[in-house]
Amino acid sequence: MNCKRYFTGALAAFMVASSAFMTYADGPVANGTDPAGLTSAPGETAGAGNGTTGVTAAETAAPAPASGAQSSGSQTVTVGGNAAASGTVTAGGSSTAGNGTVTAGSSTVAAGSSTVTSGGTTSSGSTVTVGGQTGPAVAVGSGTITVGSGQVAGAAAGPGGVAVPSVIGAGDLSFAGQLTDPIVKVTEKYSYDQMSRDISSLKSRYGSHMQVNTIGNSLDGRSLYEIVIGNQNASKHILIHAGIHAREYMTPLLVMKQSEHLLAFYDSGSYQGRSLSDILSGVAIHIVPMLNPDGITISQFGVSALRSSSLRQTVSQCYAQDQADGRTTQSFDRYQALWKANGRGVDLNQNFPALWDSITTGPSHASYANYKGTSALSEPESQALANLANSRNWSLTISYHSMGNLVYWDFAGNKVAEQSKVLADLVTGISGYRTNGSSGKGGFKDYVQTKDNPIPSLTIEVGSVACPMPASEFGNVWNSNQAILAALAAYAADH
Ligand SMILES: [Zn+2]
The missing domain is CATH 3.40.630.10 (Zn peptidases)
Incomplete structure (x- = not known):
């Protein structure tokens, strides 16, 4: 592989942070693409899932070079990873602090002006545009839910939402705060x-x-x-x-x-x-x-x-x-x-x-x-x-x-x-x-x-x-x- 090409684009941006690179080495194992060793791999992974086909490789086959990564700086993670600060995650991951942008199925956990465009969670000051939730547990800001199932603690439910009392309990997951016991x-x-x-x-x-x-x-x-x-x-x-x-x-x-x-x-x-x-x-x-x-x-x-x-x-x-x-x-x-x-x-x-x-x-x-x-x-x-x-x-x-x-x-x-x-x-x-x-x-x-x-x-x-x-x-x-x-x-x- 041509090294110059290899180090272009998002991958290069990702790899310059050495700490991120080290965690990337373990990423594909933790978030991996099992059952890799199963030669007629069934199930809700790549290929014939659930007696059905059509689960795209994107969910399972790690199409992007930064798949499954964990990163700690200002990072871009393309599939299934976590960016710990000011990150951009495009699928299935989470950005835990700062001005995170998550475009699918993910969550931004802490402060900052977060944007989640599909199916995710933000816990403060945030905007969720599809199917997401602004979480009840931590420092809830003025969340806006435009479509889907969200809820805002202590506030009226958004369209399609379920209004629940904002009882905050133990746990660091957004849903854990909704029941005291x-x-x-x-x-x-x-x-x-x-x-x-x-x-x-x-x-x-x-x-x-x-x-x-x-x-x-x-x-x-x-x-x-x-x-x-x-x-x-x-x-x-x-x-x-x-x-x-x-x-x-x-x-x-x-x-x-x-x-x-x-x-x-x-x-x-x-x-x-x-x-x-x-x-x-x-x-x-x-x-x-x-x-x-x-x-x-x-x-x-x-x-x-x-x-x-x-x-x-x-x-x-x-x-x-x-x-x-x-x-x-x-x-x-x-x-x-x-x-x-x-x-x-x-x-x-x-x-x-x-x-x-x-x-x-x-x-x-x-x-x-x-x-x-x-x-x-x-x-x-x-x-x-x-x-x-x-x-x-x-x-x-x-x-x-x-x-x-x-x-x-x-x-x-x-x-x-x-x-x-x-x-x-x-x-x-x-x-x-x-x-x-x-x-x-x-x-x-x-x-x-x-x-x-x-x-x-x-x-x-x-x-x-x-x-x-x-x-x-x-x-x-x-x-x-x-x-x-x-x-x-x-x-x-x-x-
Ligand atoms: Zn199944």
């Missing part, structure tokens, strides 16, 4: 066991506004919970699920925090001038926070955390076969962390009867990812969700996945395309995410859009770094999705 806490690995305890605690604290059901059990004997918030006897019902893909375990954390906030602000919060209690008197929100607890357990803690010895053996067999096929070159530890399937190696979101017979893209054997199973609905987890989907007339349903900051709304043979597109426009207007049609087969969204008695449906792909995502990404995910359930409930109430 949150039950659901952000952790690196939000586990099935923790979630189960949190559901019990929410029930104890907010029992009058919620109901907890079990819609089935996983192969390894874990409960598939359903939380219902709002009027159980309402005429409108909406269905949200998360955690169907194992390594996407930030999505259960997201919907649990969404649930807690709905409950905490049930009697005092509002959405677009309507009280939440009024909205939820006419709509019940059903949330299945973790449809694949076995797979999530594998991804977070490895097979030793499984109860069944035969399932532990299956995972080991998957690894051997995927190695033999060249589907992985990872260590066994990393292979488990990248697990996407259920406890016996079936990708649950390729297991629904939506052109299932014609799925030919995955392996012919159980695997960490992309194996469609022996037949549609062969798995107890996919069966349980299909049964729930067919148990009543739903106004709409949302599937939370990661990653890509994308909303998928269509499928071949979609019987509710128009309604689904309206929902997509609603969600992207709040979140700042992009829309995409769809591709891939066998997904839950695909199924409910094409079945008898079809349901308007979206898949929302949260986050902008590879799965499993670090907890540091949660702030961005939260900012884009905090108001989504209230918005969907209000929409359902009106339609």
Whole structure:
């Protein structure tokens, strides 16, 4: 490579700060592009995500030279990095002090005249133009929100915003300040066991506004919970699920925090001038926070955390076969962390009867990812969700996945395309995410859009770094999705 060319432009500006250069050396590892060693890399990373394609390389494949960097001076970081002062971040990063400019999915944390143009957070004196939030926790200035889901502490909500009391609590993340004593806490690995305890605690604290059901059990004997918030006897019902893909375990954390906030602000919060209690008197929100607890357990803690010895053996067999096929070159530890399937190696979101017979893209054997199973609905987890989907007339349903900051709304043979597109426009207007049609087969969204008695449906792909995502990404995910359930409930109430 020609060195003069190499040192031109933004890269040169970036590299002149030696401290920044040193941290850059570690950047691609920390914010990396996994699963680099997986030769048929699946999932919500580059390539065929979630049984769908269209996640652009920009989110995952680090197209810019300064990808994943941390810098401490007056810096330009182009993808996924952090500029510590007076920085310019163009995607997925944060500028922590000074006159930061962030153009997508990011946050500026401290003082200065900050500008966020898409999906971000600023904590003072700032302007957010799309889908963002001016945060409640620190020295809030005169924030302006022109589109989307923001909130300003102690002030009226912006358009599309949720007004919440400006209670400031501990924590250095903007959302942490909104509840004085949150039950659901952000952790690196939000586990099935923790979630189960949190559901019990929410029930104890907010029992009058919620109901907890079990819609089935996983192969390894874990409960598939359903939380219902709002009027159980309402005429409108909406269905949200998360955690169907194992390594996407930030999505259960997201919907649990969404649930807690709905409950905490049930009697005092509002959405677009309507009280939440009024909205939820006419709509019940059903949330299945973790449809694949076995797979999530594998991804977070490895097979030793499984109860069944035969399932532990299956995972080991998957690894051997995927190695033999060249589907992985990872260590066994990393292979488990990248697990996407259920406890016996079936990708649950390729297991629904939506052109299932014609799925030919995955392996012919159980695997960490992309194996469609022996037949549609062969798995107890996919069966349980299909049964729930067919148990009543739903106004709409949302599937939370990661990653890509994308909303998928269509499928071949979609019987509710128009309604689904309206929902997509609603969600992207709040979140700042992009829309995409769809591709891939066998997904839950695909199924409910094409079945008898079809349901308007979206898949929302949260986050902008590879799965499993670090907890540091949660702030961005939260900012884009905090108001989504209230918005969907209000929409359902009106339609
Ligand atoms: Zn997924």
